[in-house]
Amino acid sequence: MANINIKLRKAQANKKDEFYTQLNDIENELRHYKEFFKNKTVLCNCDDPRVSNFFHYFSYSFEHLGLKKLITTCYKSQNADLFSRNDSEKAVYLEYTGDKNGDRIPDKSEIGIKELKGDGDFRSKECIELLKQADVVVTNPPFSLFREYVSQLIKYEKKFVIIGHQNAITYKEIFPLIKENKIWLGYGFKGGAGHFINPYYEDYATAGNHKDGMIRVSGVVWFTNIETTKRYEELELYKKYNPIEYSKYDNYDAINVDKTSEIPIDYEGMMGVPITFLDKYNPNQFEIIDGIGRYSILDNERTKKEGKYLSMINGQAKYFRVIIKRK
Numbered sequence: 001m002a003n004i005n006i007k008l009r010k011a012q013a014n015k016k017d018e019f020y021t022q023l024n025d026i027e028n029e030l031r032h033y034k035e036f037f038k039n040k041t042v043l044c045n046c047d048d049p050r051v052s053n054f055f056h057y058f059s060y061s062f063e064h065l066g067l068k069k070l071i072t073t074c075y076k077s078q079n080a081d082l083f084s085r086n087d088s089e090k091a092v093y094l095e096y097t098g099d100k101n102g103d104r105i106p107d108k109s110e111i112g113i114k115e116l117k118g119d120g121d122f123r124s125k126e127c128i129e130l131l132k133q134a135d136v137v138v139t140n141p142p143f144s145l146f147r148e149y150v151s152q153l154i155k156y157e158k159k160f161v162i163i164g165h166q167n168a169i170t171y172k173e174i175f176p177l178i179k180e181n182k183i184w185l186g187y188g189f190k191g192g193a194g195h196f197i198n199p200y201y202e203d204y205a206t207a208g209n210h211k212d213g214m215i216r217v218s219g220v221v222w223f224t225n226i227e228t229t230k231r232y233e234e235l236e237l238y239k240k241y242n243p244i245e246y247s248k249y250d251n252y253d254a255i256n257v258d259k260t261s262e263i264p265i266d267y268e269g270m271m272g273v274p275i276t277f278l279d280k281y282n283p284n285q286f287e288i289i290d291g292i293g294r295y296s297i298l299d300n301e302r303t304k305k306e307g308k309y310l311s312m313i314n315g316q317a318k319y320f321r322v323i324i325k326r327k
Helices: 002-013 023-037 053-060 125-133 143-155 166-170 175-179 275-279 300-306
Strands: 041-044 069-074 092-096 111-115 136-139 159-165 193-197 214-218 220-224 271-273 286-292 321-326
Touching: 023 053, 023 136, 023 159, 041 053, 041 125, 053 069, 053 092, 053 136, 069 125, 143 159, 159 166, 166 175, 166 220, 166 275, 175 286, 275 321
Parallel strands: 041 069, 041 136, 136 159
Antiparallel strands: 069 092, 092 111, 159 220, 193 214, 271 321, 286 321
16 A cells, blocks of 8 residues: 555656546446536546546436536647647547437537647646636546646636545645535545556556556545535444543644544544545534644644644654544
C-alpha cells in the first residue's frame, strides 16, 4: 500500500495523470444521480471521447437520462500527459444532442466535432466558455491539477461529480469546502479502490496491483456537490466513552478516535477522526471543526508559529485527523 502511494505521488509530480476510468465504475456511481441529470447539459472537459468511458456512458444513456446536451473537450497531442492520451493534431470539442435516426446509437453523423483554437486545456478561455454552458461537470480530472480544477468549478458555481484521491481532503484549498458543506463524497468505489487503465502503469505499478493494463489505486473517491440520500444516512454508533481508551492529543483539546465505527455515542466534546470518516459524514449529525496534522489546516500560520505538533499523542504522531463535534 505504501509503495503504490509513493509511486502515485511520483506520478502526480510528473503529471502522469492518464487514468482512464472503467465504465462499470462510472455506471455504479452515476446511477444514483439519474433524476438530477434530466434536462441538463453535461460537460466532460478532461476526456478524449475515443477512449473516454464518460463520453460512452453519457452518449449511450442520453435518452435514458433525458439529457439536453453532452459536451466533451479533447486535449491535443502536444503535452497530452495532462489529459487523456490521443493522437489529435488539433484540440477539439464534441457536442451531442441525442439520437436522430432512431437507432439509439450515437453515430458519427450525429456528433458535432469542432476544432478549438487552443490546446483544450480546461483553464483556457474557450474551454471556460464551454464550462459556462454546462449545468453539471462529470469527469476524472488530472490528479496533479485537482486544486485548480475544483477551484474553477466553485468559481463558476457548477454542479459536479468528479474523481479524486481521498488525500485531496487534506489540501488547504479543499478541506474548507468540505467543512462549509460545499463539496462532499459520493457513493464511492467498491472496496475503496479504483481500477484504471494507465499508459504509464509499468513505471510504478507492482505485480500485486496491476493486471492486463489495469492499475489498482487505493483511496480514490467521488467528490460531488449534488445532494444524495447517502449524505443524510445516520451513522449508527455503539461504543461509550472512557478516558483510558480514548486518549487526548498532546497539543489539541480533542480525543483521538482511530476508526469511524468507534466514535463514542456519549461524548459531546471535540473528536479527531480519520479522513475515511467523511464517507459516513452526515452534516445533520456532526459538525466539522478543523483538520489537524502537524498544524491546523484552517489556522495554519498561527499554529505553525507555535510549533506544536497537533496530532501527537504521547509523543507519537497520528496521520491527518478531521476534528468533529456532535450536533
